[in-house]
Amino acid sequence: MGIDTNEPQFREVEKKKFDDGVLETFWTDNGIPYFIIKSGLDLSEYARLAKLSLEHDRQIAHDFTSKVTDESGEQEVKFTYRSKWFLEGLANEDME
Numbered sequence: 001m002g003i004d005t006n007e008p009q010f011r012e013v014e015k016k017k018f019d020d021g022v023l024e025t026f027w028t029d030n031g032i033p034y035f036i037i038k039s040g041l042d043l044s045e046y047a048r049l050a051k052l053s054l055e056h057d058r059q060i061a062h063d064f065t066s067k068v069t070d071e072s073g074e075q076e077v078k079f080t081y082r083s084k085w086f087l088e089g090l091a092n093e094d095m096e
Contacts, residue, residue, distance in 0.1 A: 010056035018049040035068045043077040
């Protein structure tokens, strides 16, 4: 399984920024994470970073829509995560 150079990479500086801004991650019974971030941070930027983090970690093999919410709960930004595991398996002929 190779790294797709066309995909945005989750650089160390972005990982640190994301980790520093996230206060809590909640997981639903269906395996969907939701992120609570510090108030005053750019929700759209953290939605992008959350997606990059999930894509980088490759721990979730299903597609879903999630969200990033500020700690007051008054603002949120949704994002869509698309797992590429199935397509990677086909590309690498891992499936029989």
